[in-house]
Amino acid sequence: IVLLFLLLNLGEETGGGSAKQLSFSRLICTPIPVGDCKTKDLRQQREQQQDWTYLRTTAEELRQMVLQQNDQILMDQRTIRELTGKLNECESGLEDERSVPERSIGVWSGNRRVMAGDDVSSSAAAQLQTARAVEELAKAIMDLKDRIEKLEGSPGRGKGTWRVEDLEGELERKIKMLEKERQAMRKETQGQHEKINQGIDAVNHRVTELEHKPSFPDGFVLSFPMRTNYMYGLVRKEITEMYAFTACVWLKAKEGGIGTPFSYSVPGQPNELVLLQGVHNPVELLINDKVAQLPLSLPQDEWQHICVSWTLRDGVWKAYQGGKMKGKGEGLAAWHPIKPGGVLILGQEQDTLGGRFDASQALVGELSQFNLWDRVLKPAEVAALAECSSSALGNIAPWTDHDVDVYGGATKESLDPCHAAQRSNPSSPKQ
Structure with missing residues (x-):
C-alpha cells in the first residue's frame, strides 16, 4: 500500500x-x-x-x-x-x-x-x-x-x-x-634512400679514381687532324680576373700557320684574349680587340714551345720561342684587366661566346702542355719549361686530363712533347 x-x-x-x-x-x-x-x-x-x-x-x-x-x-x-x-x-x-x-x-x-x-x-x-x-x-x-x-x-x-x-x-x-601501411611506406622510403646513397657513393668513388689516377701518365696531346669549324678543346677551369698573365704551349702545326692555339671570350667581347696566325700572316696577340704582332717563326711538323706574357701596366708584352725571348712591346690594351667568367677554347677562334667558329682560323696539327698563370713568368722559368726541366702547371688553367675536354672529333693521344722534340732534334736540351 x-x-x-x-x-x-x-x-x-x-x-x-x-x-x-x-x-x-x-x-x-x-x-x-x-x-x-x-x-x-x-x-x-x-x-x-x-x-x-x-x-x-x-x-x-x-x-x-x-x-x-x-x-x-x-x-x-x-x-x-x-x-x-x-x-x-x-x-x-x-x-x-x-x-x-x-x-x-x-x-x-x-x-x-x-x-x-x-x-x-x-x-x-x-x-x-x-x-x-x-x-x-x-x-x-x-x-x-x-x-x-x-x-x-x-x-x-x-x-x-x-x-x-x-x-x-x-x-x-x-x-x-x-x-601497417605507414610501416611499409617507411621501409620503402628507407630502401630508396639506401639505393640513392649507394649510387652517390659509387659516383664519388669513380670521380676520386679519375682525379687521382691520370689517364695519360706519360702526358697527352690534343690532335686536330683537319681544318674544320667543329673540332675543338674546352678548358673546364673557371677563369678569374687577371691583371697580368703568361700563357705557354707546345705546338706542332701542319699547314697554313698555327691557326688559333687558344681563344678566350667573355660576354660582349669574343676577342678578350686570343693567340692566332692566319694563312700567310704573322702571329698576333689580341687583348680586348687590340692587336700586337709577335715576331715568331713556326716551321711545320716540328714541336715548338711558345710563351706570351702581358701586364696591364702600360700594356707591356713579351714573346718567347724555345725558351728565348723573341720580342717585346707595350701599349697593348693598357690598364684593361682580363675579365672573368668567360670561355677558354683550344684550337678555334670564337666569334661569339663559346661558338661560331671559322674553319679558316682553326688549328691543324697538335697541341699540348697549355698552361695559364695570372702573373708574368721570369725568363728563367720560361726557359725551364722549354727545356723540359720544369713541369710547373698554371694556377689559372693547368694542363691536366680532367680539366680539358675535346669535341667534334678532336682526340686526346698519349704523348710527351718533350720526348718527341728530343727525338726529332737530338741537339735540343735534355730533360
Whole structure:
C-alpha cells in the first residue's frame, strides 16, 4: 500500500460536485534514439578521415559512450529489481484480507486526495482500486524491461540494430591497417634512400679514381687532324680576373700557320684574349680587340714551345720561342684587366661566346702542355719549361686530363712533347 502511495498521482475533478476519478501514471522509459547517436556522422568521418590520430580519438569517445550506456542499464536493472520486490509485497498484502482494509484506510486517511474522495466507504472499492494500480504498475515495469533489453541489443536482433562494439572494432581494424601501411611506406622510403646513397657513393668513388689516377701518365696531346669549324678543346677551369698573365704551349702545326692555339671570350667581347696566325700572316696577340704582332717563326711538323706574357701596366708584352725571348712591346690594351667568367677554347677562334667558329682560323696539327698563370713568368722559368726541366702547371688553367675536354672529333693521344722534340732534334736540351 505504501508503494501505491508513492506511485499514484492525484485524479483531477471532472466537474463541480461530481464524483472524482482516479488516473494512474505509467512508467515510461525513453531509450536513446538511434539518430541521436550520430552514427551516420561518425561513419562518414571514418570513411573520409584517414588520419590514424583522429580514428583513435573517435574510438576512445565510443568506448566512453559504451561505458555510460552500461552504467545506465545497470541502474535501470536495479530499479526494476526494487520495483519488483515492492510489487511482490503488494501482491502478498492483497492475500491477507484482514490487513488490507486497515492499510488501505491508513493510507487514504493520511492523504485523502490520492483516492477517489471522502465518499469511498467500503474496503471492496479500495481493494479494486489497489488491484488496478498494481496492474498498471506491473504493465509499466514489463514495458520498461522490454525496452531495456532492446537497448542492450543481441547479435540476432537484425541488421538495423546499432552496435557500438561493432563500430569500435571496425575502427580498431582500420587503425591497425593504417599503421601497417605507414610501416611499409617507411621501409620503402628507407630502401630508396639506401639505393640513392649507394649510387652517390659509387659516383664519388669513380670521380676520386679519375682525379687521382691520370689517364695519360706519360702526358697527352690534343690532335686536330683537319681544318674544320667543329673540332675543338674546352678548358673546364673557371677563369678569374687577371691583371697580368703568361700563357705557354707546345705546338706542332701542319699547314697554313698555327691557326688559333687558344681563344678566350667573355660576354660582349669574343676577342678578350686570343693567340692566332692566319694563312700567310704573322702571329698576333689580341687583348680586348687590340692587336700586337709577335715576331715568331713556326716551321711545320716540328714541336715548338711558345710563351706570351702581358701586364696591364702600360700594356707591356713579351714573346718567347724555345725558351728565348723573341720580342717585346707595350701599349697593348693598357690598364684593361682580363675579365672573368668567360670561355677558354683550344684550337678555334670564337666569334661569339663559346661558338661560331671559322674553319679558316682553326688549328691543324697538335697541341699540348697549355698552361695559364695570372702573373708574368721570369725568363728563367720560361726557359725551364722549354727545356723540359720544369713541369710547373698554371694556377689559372693547368694542363691536366680532367680539366680539358675535346669535341667534334678532336682526340686526346698519349704523348710527351718533350720526348718527341728530343727525338726529332737530338741537339735540343735534355730533360
